[in-house]
C-alpha cells in the first residue's frame with residue numbers, strides 16, 4: 001500500500017502561526033484534489049473540538065480537518081492535555097479521558113506508551129489519506145525537554161516528514177531564531193529541515209530581501225514563503241494567547257465575558273463578537289466588570305475552583321447585583337453550573353474542594369460524575385422558555401463537554417431538549433431559564449453559533465436599551481474563509497519547491 005506523503009510545520013517558538021499555516025496547507029492540498037488529513041501528536045489546550053463520533057481533540061486539528069474537507073477523527077490529535085489544577089491535567093487519549101496526572105506521572109507512566117500510540121495513528125492516517133499535514137508544538141530546540149519530545153522531531157521521524165521551520169517576523173529576531181533553532185538540532189534532525197516560512201510579514205519586501213539571501217546562504221536552505229500578516233481570517237486557533245489579542249471597540253451593546261482562570265471553549269463567543277454593535281469584553285483579574293448589558297460566565301475545566309475564584313475576587317456579588325438591576329446573565333456549561341444553588345463534587349472529579357454554593361441565580365444544582373459527556377447535538381428550545389426567541393428559531397445545534405449533571409428545581413424552567421447526540425436519537429432536557437429569558441444557561445457550547453438565536457438575543461438586549469433592531473447579515477461561510485486563507489497563503493508559497501520536497505511531482509498552477 002502506498003503511504004501518504006507528509007509535510008510538517010514546526011516553529012521557532014509558540015504562536016508563530018503554525019496552526020493557521022497547517023490549516024492553509026490542508027485546504028491548498030484539498031483544492032489540488034488530494035485526500036488530506038491533519039495531525040498533531042499532542043496538544044495542550046482547554047478549547048477542544050468534538051468529533052462527529054463524540055471524541056475530544058484540539059480545536060486546531062478540528063478546524064484543519066474541516067479545511068481539508070474530511071471528518072475529524074481522534075487519530076488526528078491522539079493526545080490532548082487539559083490543565084485542570086496547578087500541577088495536574090486531564091489527559092485525553094484518543095478522544096476520551098484517560099486519567100488526571102501530574103507532569104511527573106505523565107512523563108513516567110504515560111510517555112513511553114505515547115510513542116507507540118503516535119506511531120499507530122500516523123500509520124493509520126498515512127494508509128487512509130494521500131497527504132498528512134503535521135503540526136509541531138512550541139519549538140523543537142528546547143534542549144531541556146528533548147528526551148520527552150513526542151510532538152516535534154520524534155513525530156517527524158515517525159511520519160518520515162520533511163520539516164518546514166516557521167518564524168514570526170512581527171515579533172522580530174527572525175533570523176537569529178531560525179539559525180539558532182537549526183544550530184541546536186542534532187545533525188539527523190537538522191537534515192529533516194527543508195526550508196523556512198517567514199510568517200506574519202507586514203513590511204517592505206525589498207527591505208527583507210537581503211535577509212532572505214543571508215538565510216539561504218548561511219543555512220543552505222530555501223525560504224519557501226514569506227506569508228503576510230493575515231487579519232480577520234475568522235479561523236479558530238486554540239492558543240489561549242489569542243484570547244488576550246481580542247480587541248474590543250466602543251459599541252452599543254456591552255457584553256462582559258468572565259475570563260475564568262480555566263476558561264474553556266471561548267470560541268463560543270466568536271460569532272457574538274462579530275455581531276454588529278456588540279462588543280465582547282473579557283474581564284480578567286484586575287479588570288473592572290462595570291455595568292455591562294449582559295454578563296456571560298463561560299465554560300471552565302474546573303467549575304468549582306473557578307467558582308471560588310469568582311467569590312474571592314468579589315465577582316460573585318457583582319454579578320448577582322447586576323442581575324438584580326436587570327442585566328442579562330448567561331452561563332455556558334461550567335458557567336451554567338455556577339449560576340445554580342449548589343454544586344456537589346462527591347468524587348472530587350473537579351477539585352479537592354468538595355461541595356460549594358453557587359450564585360443562586362438559577363434554581364438548579366449540579367453533581368459532578370466521573371463519566372464525561374462529549375457529543376455533538378441537535379436540540380430544540382422549549383416553547384415559551386425564552387420570551388425573546390422567535391418560535392421559528394428554536395432548532396439549534398451545539399456540543400457538550402462536561403461531567404456535571406444538573407437537576408432543575410421548581411422555580412426554573414428547562415431550556416431545551418436534546419434530540420440527537422453523536423448521531424443517536426435521544427430525548428434529554430438541558431439548561432434552565434428564569435425571568436422569561438433574562439437569566440439562562442445550558443451545557444451546550446456553540447449556542448451563539450446559531451445565527452437566528454444569536455440575533456434574537458442581541459435584539460432583546462437592544463430592545464431593553466431602547467435601541468432599534470439590527471439584522472445579523474450572514475458573513476462569509478467557513479468554506480469561503482478556508483478558501484480565502486488557502487489562496488492568500490498559496491500566493492506567497494513556492495509551490496513548485498514544496499511539491500518537489502514532498503515528492504508530489506510537478507506542480508502545475
Ligand SMILES: NC(=O)CC[C@H](N)C(=O)O
Pocket residue numbers: 264298299300301302303332333334335350401402403404405
Ligand atoms: N466545558 C465545561 O465548561 C465543563 C464544565 C465542568 N468542568 C464539567 O465537566 O461539567
